[in-house]
Amino acid sequence: MGFSVALSPGNLLYAFLGSAFGTLIGVLPGIGPAAGTALLIPLTARLPPTGAIIMLTAIFYGTQYGGTITSILLNVPGEAASAITCIDGHKMALKGRAGAALSIAAIGSFIGGLFATIALVFLAGPLTKVALEFGPVEFFALMVLGISLLMGLAGKSMVKALMMGILGLILAMVGMDPVRGAPRFTFGRMELMDGLNFVPVIMGLFGLADILENAEESLSSTVSAKVGSLMPSKQEIKDSVGPIARGSVLGTVLGLIPGMTGSMASFLSYSTEKKASKHPEKFGQGAIEGVAGPETANNAHANGALIPLFTLGIPASPTVAVLMGAFLMNGLIPGPFLFREQPELVWGVIASFFVGNVILLVLNLPLVGVWVKMLKIPYSILFAVILAFMVIGAYGAESSIFDVFIMLLFGILGYALKKFDFPLAPMILTLILGPTMERSLRRSMEMSQGDFSILFASPLAATLLVISLVVLVSSALKVFPGTGKGKSDSGSVGK
Amino acid sequence: MILSSLRMRVTVLAAACMLLAAVSAGAQAFPAKNKAITLIVGFSAGGSSDAGARILASGMEKVLGAKVEVLNKPGASGQIGYTMLSQAKPNGYTIGLASLPGIMVSIMDADRKAAYKKDSFQPIGLQVLDAGVLAVKADSPYQSIKDLIEDAKARPRKITVSTTGLQTGDHFSILQLQKLTGAEFAIVHFDGAGTAMTSLLGKKIDAYVGNVGDVLSQLKSGDIRILGVMDTQESPFMPGVKTFESQGISLLGGSWRGYLAPAGTPKAIVDKLSAAMKTALETEEVKSSMAKLGLQIRYMNAEEYTKIWDEYGTVVKELIPLSKNK
Numbered sequence: 001m002g003f004s005v006a007l008s009p010g011n012l013l014y015a016f017l018g019s020a021f022g023t024l025i026g027v028l029p030g031i032g033p034a035a036g037t038a039l040l041i042p043l044t045a046r047l048p049p050t051g052a053i054i055m056l057t058a059i060f061y062g063t064q065y066g067g068t069i070t071s072i073l074l075n076v077p078g079e080a081a082s083a084i085t086c087i088d089g090h091k092m093a094l095k096g097r098a099g100a101a102l103s104i105a106a107i108g109s110f111i112g113g114l115f116a117t118i119a120l121v122f123l124a125g126p127l128t129k130v131a132l133e134f135g136p137v138e139f140f141a142l143m144v145l146g147i148s149l150l151m152g153l154a155g156k157s158m159v160k161a162l163m164m165g166i167l168g169l170i171l172a173m174v175g176m177d178p179v180r181g182a183p184r185f186t187f188g189r190m191e192l193m194d195g196l197n198f199v200p201v202i203m204g205l206f207g208l209a210d211i212l213e214n215a216e217e218s219l220s221s222t223v224s225a226k227v228g229s230l231m232p233s234k235q236e237i238k239d240s241v242g243p244i245a246r247g248s249v250l251g252t253v254l255g256l257i258p259g260m261t262g263s264m265a266s267f268l269s270y271s272t273e274k275k276a277s278k279h280p281e282k283f284g285q286g287a288i289e290g291v292a293g294p295e296t297a298n299n300a301h302a303n304g305a306l307i308p309l310f311t312l313g314i315p316a317s318p319t320v321a322v323l324m325g326a327f328l329m330n331g332l333i334p335g336p337f338l339f340r341e342q343p344e345l346v347w348g349v350i351a352s353f354f355v356g357n358v359i360l361l362v363l364n365l366p367l368v369g370v371w372v373k374m375l376k377i378p379y380s381i382l383f384a385v386i387l388a389f390m391v392i393g394a395y396g397a398e399s400s401i402f403d404v405f406i407m408l409l410f411g412i413l414g415y416a417l418k419k420f421d422f423p424l425a426p427m428i429l430t431l432i433l434g435p436t437m438e439r440s441l442r443r444s445m446e447m448s449q450g451d452f453s454i455l456f457a458s459p460l461a462a463t464l465l466v467i468s469l470v471v472l473v474s475s476a477l478k479v480f481p482g483t484g485k486g487k488s489d490s491g492s493v494g495k
Numbered sequence: 496m497i498l499s500s501l502r503m504r505v506t507v508l509a510a511a512c513m514l515l516a517a518v519s520a521g522a523q524a525f526p527a528k529n530k531a532i533t534l535i536v537g538f539s540a541g542g543s544s545d546a547g548a549r550i551l552a553s554g555m556e557k558v559l560g561a562k563v564e565v566l567n568k569p570g571a572s573g574q575i576g577y578t579m580l581s582q583a584k585p586n587g588y589t590i591g592l593a594s595l596p597g598i599m600v601s602i603m604d605a606d607r608k609a610a611y612k613k614d615s616f617q618p619i620g621l622q623v624l625d626a627g628v629l630a631v632k633a634d635s636p637y638q639s640i641k642d643l644i645e646d647a648k649a650r651p652r653k654i655t656v657s658t659t660g661l662q663t664g665d666h667f668s669i670l671q672l673q674k675l676t677g678a679e680f681a682i683v684h685f686d687g688a689g690t691a692m693t694s695l696l697g698k699k700i701d702a703y704v705g706n707v708g709d710v711l712s713q714l715k716s717g718d719i720r721i722l723g724v725m726d727t728q729e730s731p732f733m734p735g736v737k738t739f740e741s742q743g744i745s746l747l748g749g750s751w752r753g754y755l756a757p758a759g760t761p762k763a764i765v766d767k768l769s770a771a772m773k774t775a776l777e778t779e780e781v782k783s784s785m786a787k788l789g790l791q792i793r794y795m796n797a798e799e800y801t802k803i804w805d806e807y808g809t810v811v812k813e814l815i816p817l818s819k820n821k
Contacts, residue, residue, distance in 0.1 A: 132697035132698075135697055135699025135700075136683070136694065136699065137699075176571075176572075176661075178661060178684060178686070180661075180819055183606060183607075183608075188608065190570070190571050190574055190578065191570060191575070193570065193571030193572070193574065194570050194571055194572075331539075331687075333690065337690070337693050340693070341693075399566075399568070400570075439685075439686060443683050443684065443685065446655075446681060446682065446683040446684065447683050447699070447700070448681075449652050449681055
């Protein structure tokens with residue numbers, strides 16, 4: 001039933017626009033997917049909810065396609081998730097096989113995206129059946145589990161991740177207390193009564209902070225390699241089948257786990273392919289497998305990461321958190337209820353993933369030249385244009401100048417935190433999950449009139465809480481002895 | 496001397512006449528051509544308050560022959576919009592939507608630090624009454640309000656009842672019900688009708704208080720039973736469902752949505768706006784679009800609207816301390 005929604009002319013247009021913007025963000029090295037999605041939220045503010053979500057999700061998975069282009073042609077990753085593609089992709093470009101690399105990457109991305117979407121369709125059905133099992137108590141336990149997973153897998157420093165997570169929870173408390181009706185942290189400002197507005201906060205934290213950081217270096221873009229024939233050779237196709245299949249599964253599975261990023265998926269896929277290959281020495285010299293696997297995996301991850309969002313309401317990565325914010329802005333609460341309450345919207349959006357992936361395939365292959373030309377815009381001009389757009393966007397969401405200042409404030413905060421190497425992801429995730437978590441807990445307390453045992457009275461909630469405890473303890477044990485093994489090199493792939 | 500005093504009298508009279516003419520001309524000329532009327536809605540676009548306001552705006556446009564533009568200023572449960580309205584020029588070109596009891600609560604609750612009082616506004620008229628309902632799941636043992644109240648008295652603070660939010664009309668209705676009957680519930684605040692209804696359907700809570708417009712689809716599908724409507728008359732959207740009054744409890748509750756102008760707006764202009772509102776609400780187009788949204792039209796002129804405000808205000812005022820001190 002979703003396709004009738006996804007294929008309506010308006011929604012086709014939104015999917016197309018989203019795919020195009022997504023590719024553009026992917027191509028431009030300065031702006032990551034979280035920032036890009038955040039920047040474009042104001043554009044969708046006037047659209048009907050279905051159109052807005054279709055466009056924003058298309059932007060989200062579209063960035064994964066665009067990032068490949070610069071990795072292969074320029075040896076500059078447009079996105080962290082495409083960084084690993086530089087190794088063999090650019091080597092192929094130097095050998096005159098850029099076109100083939102791009103084709104294989106686009107086809108792999110397409111298959112990976114489809115695979116993850118099909119997984120979503122199959123997993124969503126059973127989950128909607130248990131929707132009614134989730135009351136306030138179970139929701140609280142689910143949020144605890146989500147946050148524990150995110151913290152446990154935070155990577156480099158768990159202490160810093162916890163600090164940022166708590167900062168996010170504090171920021172989430174700004175506004176009217178949901179039970180007593182007393183204002184909290186509002187400093188007498190009426191604008192803060194409803195809490196911090198999400199759009200200016202993330203536009204600042206991701207968009208502005210990213211731009212400030214990039215403005216430090218003088219990025220000069222030079223388009224080097226020629227694209228050449230888009231047609232891969234028979235041998236290249238044959239070599240790509242395995243990596244694409246493995247990449248699809250790997251990316252989708254990692255997408256399901258909160259805290260796993262797209263760059264981890266592409267990195268793991270690369271090392272898997274290298275191990276699986278009969279001639280690992282070719283890796284680094286322009287092996288097609290080194291393009292096909294990671295590019296498939298990062299797209300499968302992008303679509304796979306939407307599975308926990310749609311079915312449980314848990315954003316698995318910062319970009320998905322931004323998307324979740326967009327859902328909430330449109331009055332939609334992602335999670336098991338969404339399928340019950342808004343089946344047309346959800347299935348329409350899911351159907352649009354299939355449509356969007358087809359559009360992206362078309363956009364990317366024949367139009368590679370157009371995207372490459374975009375890179376010739378000098379950064380000084382590009383940044384100024386984006387900044388102007390951000391100010392308008394922050395103002396436009398609620399016609400409020402206060403929000404513009406919020407954006408600037410969080411931009412500076414985000415920049416400072418980046419400089420001191422604090423991860424922004426845990427903060428944005430708890431900022432998004434905080435209000436739901438607090439409300440669920442306090443609702444549970446209202447139900448039991450203050451008796452905490454209600455949290456363990458429900459078998460479902462108790463199970464979720466026990467799993468959270470196991471996750472937190474096991475990751476704390478892994479991180480604190482400092483064996484160094486837990487610190488994967490994924491952190492360095494981004495840069 | 497006599498002559499000059501006579502001349503002065505004539506001058507005064509002439510001046511008075513001119514002033515009168517100017518005033519009535521002002522009202523007649525309202526709304527001036529190509530000048531738009533701004534309608535401030537303190538809620539986000541797309542909600543049911545906004546939807547009702549937009550239907551009325553397009554209806555009034557046709558009656559007045561001037562543009563009526565809706566300006567959404569969401570935030571702080573409408574308070575940002577109300578503040579803006581109270582500070583607008585009182586010339587009839589800025590009016591605003593007001594939701595009762597929300598606007599009263601923002602004035603009466605000192606914590607909200609509202610920059611306006613009731614006197615800051617001049618009522619124009621009431622458009623919508625979305626009456627409150629008390630619902631239970633279809634397989635619940637409670638068949639009437641009496642059943643529920645008796646059980647709540649036998650097991651105080653054990654029966655859970657949901658609201659769609661803190662200090663909403665629903666919340667005050669439950670507090671009023673407790674006051675009238677002496678029963679005590681465990682009140683659970685949700686955010687919006689959707690999450691509260693899901694919890695009712697999932698048997699996480701025992702009873703649900705919300706508005707007629709929010710429960711129509713679940714009533715139709717047979718998932719819930721409405722124990723009572725908090726109005727003096729049956730709801731046209733759920734014929735046959737008893738009111739609280741007919742079950743011996745005089746409880747009025749729900750959302751009243753009307754329109755206000757800043758205080759000091761000339762009476763002639765207010766009357767003109769109120770009349771235009773009445774005419775617009777009687778057109779088939781407006782009636783059918785509002786019925787589609789489950790919004791019950793209840794027109795009241797400025798005086799009747801003020802009266803409701805005052806009556807409901809006294810009820811709410813006593814309950815405000817209870818609403819904060821749980």
